[in-house]
Amino acid sequence: MVARCFPYYLDFRFDAGTSRGILRKKETWFLEIYDPLDPSKKGIGECAIFRGLSYDDRPEYAAKMSEVCQNIDRYISNASTLLAEWPAIRFGLETALADLQCKDAKILFPSAFTDGTDFIPINGLIWMDRKEKMLLSIRKKIDEGFKCIKLKIGAIDFEEELSLLAFIRKEYAVKDIEIRVDANGAFAPDQALEKLNRLSAFSIHSIEQPIKQGQIEAMAELCCKTPIPIALDEELIGCNTPEGRRNLITMIKPAYIILKPSLVGGFSATKEWIDLANEFQTDWWITSALESNIGLNAIAQWTYVHRNELPQGLGTGQLFHNNISSPLLVEKGGLYYHKSTPWGVLNS
Numbered sequence: 001m002v003a004r005c006f007p008y009y010l011d012f013r014f015d016a017g018t019s020r021g022i023l024r025k026k027e028t029w030f031l032e033i034y035d036p037l038d039p040s041k042k043g044i045g046e047c048a049i050f051r052g053l054s055y056d057d058r059p060e061y062a063a064k065m066s067e068v069c070q071n072i073d074r075y076i077s078n079a080s081t082l083l084a085e086w087p088a089i090r091f092g093l094e095t096a097l098a099d100l101q102c103k104d105a106k107i108l109f110p111s112a113f114t115d116g117t118d119f120i121p122i123n124g125l126i127w128m129d130r131k132e133k134m135l136l137s138i139r140k141k142i143d144e145g146f147k148c149i150k151l152k153i154g155a156i157d158f159e160e161e162l163s164l165l166a167f168i169r170k171e172y173a174v175k176d177i178e179i180r181v182d183a184n185g186a187f188a189p190d191q192a193l194e195k196l197n198r199l200s201a202f203s204i205h206s207i208e209q210p211i212k213q214g215q216i217e218a219m220a221e222l223c224c225k226t227p228i229p230i231a232l233d234e235e236l237i238g239c240n241t242p243e244g245r246r247n248l249i250t251m252i253k254p255a256y257i258i259l260k261p262s263l264v265g266g267f268s269a270t271k272e273w274i275d276l277a278n279e280f281q282t283d284w285w286i287t288s289a290l291e292s293n294i295g296l297n298a299i300a301q302w303t304y305v306h307r308n309e310l311p312q313g314l315g316t317g318q319l320f321h322n323n324i325s326s327p328l329l330v331e332k333g334g335l336y337y338h339k340s341t342p343w344g345v346l347n348s
Helices: 061-070 072-077 087-101 131-143 158-171 189-202 216-225 242-252 266-279 293-305
Strands: 002-018 021-035 038-047 124-126 148-152 178-182 206-208 230-232 256-259 283-286 328-331 334-337
Touching: 002 061, 021 061, 021 087, 038 087, 038 293, 061 072, 061 087, 072 087, 087 266, 087 293, 124 131, 131 148, 131 158, 148 158, 158 178, 158 189, 189 216, 216 230, 216 242, 242 266, 256 266, 266 283, 283 293, 293 328, 293 334
Parallel strands: 124 148, 148 178, 178 206, 206 230, 230 256, 256 283
Antiparallel strands: 002 021, 021 038, 328 334
């Protein structure tokens, strides 16, 4: 096989506020694999690095991408070993190989989803911003038909965030709207339980990563005492061995784990996490990590065939104004695949 790679920069339609600051541009990489005897047989995958978050975020990332391309057959044969410490690249390689097998049709995992006869329920994501803008976003998502709202919290005043939640619960009962919150590690360990107690007044479904990752004992204690089910997110990043994954689940005992294939090591590693979660009776759902529609398409198709009924976190494709046009469409609180809509052309 022959391979090539190239970077691509996605531009946000708006300034996306996160606990790491304002995002305006998202770097990603694409990996193309093709048969030299028949270059029309090719596959494309997205090595979706997330600067400041990905385990792959190292100065030698571009050099590693080049090395993989120059030795593609070796990496195809030994991806689990050679790319264990490069989860984004492993995700891109797995996706490119799946696309190669379907002859660049981008139907990687055929199902009722890709047939257009079913959809994936997703949460409506509310980005950190001023209270007034977040309130408008909440109303808009609910009007658009979302039954599950996910709020990024931890960037504005906590009292204002509580008032946002109070607004939702005043207007919408628990049976009508599910609320998830994502703190992205914003709470100090000695203040987290008090904040969780106050948040629990609003019938919160779950909270993602209330304290920063790496504080295993503090997170384990919090999971034991919390009135709100805790979901691990960033905590999973860097757990690149079966032993590490098992130890993490055993020690912390979370209610949920949130799986981002491009951050945890592709579909093979994601499946290992799912098997482990099922063993320990931990629930899970899958979330994209600001990939382009190339990566999002692969994640959505794979998610559907694993039949998790919870709302997934797969609504990020609409965030970029220079995304690759695709059959993916968010409407009525779900992600749909309109197979009659053609894919756009990716210009490298």
